[in-house]
Amino acid sequence: MRVAIVHDWLTGMRGGERCLEVFCELFPDADLFTLLHNRGSVSARIEDMRIHTSFVPSLPGAAQFYRYYLPLFPLAVEQFDLRRYDLVLSSSHCAAKGVRTAPHQLHLCYCYTPMRYVWDMAHTYFSKEVLGFFSRKLIPPVLNYLRVWDVFSSQRVDSFIAISQHIAARIAKHYRRTADVIYPPVEVGRFRHNSAGDYYLLVSAFAPYKRIDLVLDAFRELALPLRVIGEGQERRRLLRHAGPTVKFLGRLSDDEVAEQMAHCKAFVFAAEEDFGIAPLEAQAAGKPVIAYGRGGVTETIKGLTLTGDDERDADELKRGKHHGLFFARQDAASLAHAVRFYEKHADAFSAERIQANVAGFDRERFKQEIARAIERQVAAFGHGECR
Amino acid sequence: MRVALVHDWLTGMRGGEKVLEVMCELWPAADLYTLLYVPGQLSPAIERMNIRTSFIQHMPRAARWYRNYLPLMPTAIEQFDLREYDLVISSSHCVAKGVITQPRTCHISYIHTPMRYVWELFEEYFGPQRAGRVKRAIIGVFANYLRLWDVASAQRVDSFVANSRHVARRIAKHYHREAQVIYPPVDTARFSPGEAGDYYLVVSALAPYKRIDLAIAACAKMGRRLVVAGSGQDAERLKKAAGPQVEFLGWQSDEQLAGLYRHCRAFLFPGEEDFGITPVEAQASGRPVIAFGKGGALETVCGLDQESPTGVFFGEQTVDSLTAAIREFEERESSFSPDRIREHALRFDREVFRRELQEYVARVYAEYQIDRGARG
Numbered sequence: 001m002r003v004a005i006v007h008d009w010l011t012g013m014r015g016g017e018r019c020l021e022v023f024c025e026l027f028p029d030a031d032l033f034t035l036l037h038n039r040g041s042v043s044a045r046i047e048d049m050r051i052h053t054s055f056v057p058s059l060p061g062a063a064q065f066y067r068y069y070l071p072l073f074p075l076a077v078e079q080f081d082l083r084r085y086d087l088v089l090s091s092s093h094c095a096a097k098g099v100r101t102a103p104h105q106l107h108l109c110y111c112y113t114p115m116r117y118v119w120d121m122a123h124t125y126f127s128k129e130v131l132g133f134f135s136r137k138l139i140p141p142v143l144n145y146l147r148v149w150d151v152f153s154s155q156r157v158d159s160f161i162a163i164s165q166h167i168a169a170r171i172a173k174h175y176r177r178t179a180d181v182i183y184p185p186v187e188v189g190r191f192r193h194n195s196a197g198d199y200y201l202l203v204s205a206f207a208p209y210k211r212i213d214l215v216l217d218a219f220r221e222l223a224l225p226l227r228v229i230g231e232g233q234e235r236r237r238l239l240r241h242a243g244p245t246v247k248f249l250g251r252l253s254d255d256e257v258a259e260q261m262a263h264c265k266a267f268v269f270a271a272e273e274d275f276g277i278a279p280l281e282a283q284a285a286g287k288p289v290i291a292y293g294r295g296g297v298t299e300t301i302k303g304l305t306l307t308g309d310d311e312r313d314a315d316e317l318k319r320g321k322h323h324g325l326f327f328a329r330q331d332a333a334s335l336a337h338a339v340r341f342y343e344k345h346a347d348a349f350s351a352e353r354i355q356a357n358v359a360g361f362d363r364e365r366f367k368q369e370i371a372r373a374i375e376r377q378v379a380a381f382g383h384g385e386c387r
Numbered sequence: 388m389r390v391a392l393v394h395d396w397l398t399g400m401r402g403g404e405k406v407l408e409v410m411c412e413l414w415p416a417a418d419l420y421t422l423l424y425v426p427g428q429l430s431p432a433i434e435r436m437n438i439r440t441s442f443i444q445h446m447p448r449a450a451r452w453y454r455n456y457l458p459l460m461p462t463a464i465e466q467f468d469l470r471e472y473d474l475v476i477s478s479s480h481c482v483a484k485g486v487i488t489q490p491r492t493c494h495i496s497y498i499h500t501p502m503r504y505v506w507e508l509f510e511e512y513f514g515p516q517r518a519g520r521v522k523r524a525i526i527g528v529f530a531n532y533l534r535l536w537d538v539a540s541a542q543r544v545d546s547f548v549a550n551s552r553h554v555a556r557r558i559a560k561h562y563h564r565e566a567q568v569i570y571p572p573v574d575t576a577r578f579s580p581g582e583a584g585d586y587y588l589v590v591s592a593l594a595p596y597k598r599i600d601l602a603i604a605a606c607a608k609m610g611r612r613l614v615v616a617g618s619g620q621d622a623e624r625l626k627k628a629a630g631p632q633v634e635f636l637g638w639q640s641d642e643q644l645a646g647l648y649r650h651c652r653a654f655l656f657p658g659e660e661d662f663g664i665t666p667v668e669a670q671a672s673g674r675p676v677i678a679f680g681k682g683g684a685l686e687t688v689c690g691l692d693q694e695s696p697t698g699v700f701f702g703e704q705t706v707d708s709l710t711a712a713i714r715e716f717e718e719r720e721s722s723f724s725p726d727r728i729r730e731h732a733l734r735f736d737r738e739v740f741r742r743e744l745q746e747y748v749a750r751v752y753a754e755y756q757i758d759r760g761a762r763g
Binding site for chain 2: 119120122123140141143144147148151152166170172174175176
């Protein structure tokens with residue numbers, strides 16, 4: 001069986017690339033197609049593949065400013081010639097799912113999200129506050145085009161696998177397609193538990209939808225120590241929100257992150273995430289998670305949704321079944337209230353139970369589930385039953 | 388539960404706005420999103436809503452030229468930020484159904500018609516008789532884009548409601564989606580049967596696809612009196628073609644219309660409509676309808692093959708076919724019972740619509756929550 005893997009772009013190791021790595025292990029002889037590859041930016045396992053790129057790298061400044069070429073990505077991805085392959089596995093959070101295949105080829109899509117900039121997150125990415133006059137006029141028509149393309153190209157996929165129920169719901173909403181769910185891998189083995197220090201921790205890329213501003217606002221008001229690990233486009237804006245109790249640690253190595261996780265009091269998280277790997281890593285370190293109660297975390301973490309009635313919430317928490325707290329509104333006050341509540345009831349959480357909850361998210365499990373799902377789809381496709 | 392209503396544009400009270408009006412009564416606390424709002428043209432129930440508009444509102448001379456901004460409307464409607472709502476109900480004859488909602492938000496769309504200017508009625512709106520070669524070339528490009536967008540955006544709707552089986556079939560044809568049929572509201576209380584007069588009646592916007600020219604030609608041929616109520620872009624063209632037995636009344640008030648309906652001999656309906664409210668209004672006045680046998684009229688009018696007929700259909704959109712139908716009607720004129728005709732029309736009453744819509748929305752919303760719960 002000749003296999004092609006399609007991944008949007010290779011410019012760094014994030015959640016999607018961890019999944020891609022597993023795909024590469026499953027199909028080491030596959031050809032890897034990608035819009036753009038910055039050499040050395042991804043792990044050796046991926047770099048060792050036969051990598052084919054599109055015309056995007058030849059565009060001026062593409063290595064750094066590739067995101068500005070988003071409107072050309074549909075065009076670029078449709079130019080990949082995949083005629084030689086029997087199985088095409090796209091690993092897609094943007095345009096990769098839009099490749100062309102023939103009826104005798106099986107196209108499976110592992111979907112991290114339908115293009116998030118054009119759907120749920122459009123108002124977060126392109127709010128009036130972040131855009132200048134011209135981009136405010138120019139971006140909406142481009143988004144309009146991308147949405148049309150996104151919907152039509154979704155019909156080219158033979159079968160979708162979503163990273164969470166949250167994403168399956170988005171696929172159903174925007175594409176009217178069904179999707180199986182396989183949660184992505186979490187490297188639980190990298191993390192260990194240690195006694196709590198005096199700080200809360202946030203590990204996140206600095207992207208608008210992560211709502212780090214809201215965490216910073218809450219901790220400025222709380223005047224409690226917060227450490228922030230991460231980098232990104234939003235750094236300058238975020239500094240304005242930070243109070244004196246916040247420490248920015250920048251980008252850290254995997255070991256350093258694990259070390260910070262091991263000693264934090266709790267992990268805070270204000271984003272509505274598609275899946276949310278970082279909170280699960282914190283759980284692997286036995287740490288409770290204080291998160292906004294929407295999106296992927298509600299599927300993976302048994303959190304107590306705070307009602308605002310502290311007595312009732314405390315009673316509920318005493319039953320010892322919860323591994324975190326969910327706050328109901330995506331604002332600083334709601335988060336601050338959750339942190340105050342946590343300060344009072346931190347001893348209600350058990351590190352062992354928290355760790356036990358996430359043991360099943362490890363990489364081996366992902367590899368097996370994906371391998372089995374692909375096998376099943378390939379067999380069904382042979383019999384003409386693929387959906 | 389936070390509710391948003393979406394309607395294409397608010398520039399006058401027509402059939403679609405009657406539907407919207409009932410929605411505003413059912414969900415008075417909802418926010419109402421629309422591309423463009425010209426105050427003072429709509430009923431108080433609509434005007435007292437919290438109305439939010441798009442950038443179309445600020446385009447040059449938008450109140451008059453808004454139709455020319457059609458190619459921008461998809462982009463405008465997609466910019467509404469509806470993240471905070473639990474339920475979104477769109478009332479759509481153009482682009483309103485294309486709003487973007489969150490997966491947790493239930494989006495129900497009441498479809499008056501799938502954008503008719505780019506589908507079935509494209510030739511009638513933009514055919515060679517209507518537009519020059521250059522204009523048609525430009526419009527063709529935009530129409531191509533609008534068709535793509537129309538189909539893509541139809542996938543965003545969670546549940547479709549069609550205003551007739553005719554529209555449900557068009558939704559199935561163009562969008563490959565199923566739709567529940569709920570007939571639009573007709574204010575039957577405004578009408579009552581009376582003594583039949585000697586004139587045939589047309590009540591219609593004078594737009595090309597309404598085919599008023601057929602009614603005029605048929606009446607001229609037969610030497611029958613015809614009264615035409617309504618205004619529109621075709622008024623001059625039609626007046627030129629009309630003989631002395633045709634009377635153009637222009638725009639008429641509700642009271643004047645009720646009087647015209649009550650005393651007409653029969654109502655003529657030569658166009659193909661998605662639903663067609665006017666034939667129902669004529670029937671609420673106890674008058675028979677002579678209609679082209681296609682589209683919504685087939686659902687609102689009972690033909691001669693039915694047990695108690697309320698009208699006569701003609702099979703081809705030609706003067707001869709309509710003339711034959713008028714003759715057939717005149718032969719059997721005495722067999723039509725005004726009371727039975729009115730009773731038939733009551734099935735389309737406003738209260739029936741209100742109840743059906745309310746029940747349907749409640750059921751779909753509840754099911755949506757359960758589905759979401761099952762998904763986690």
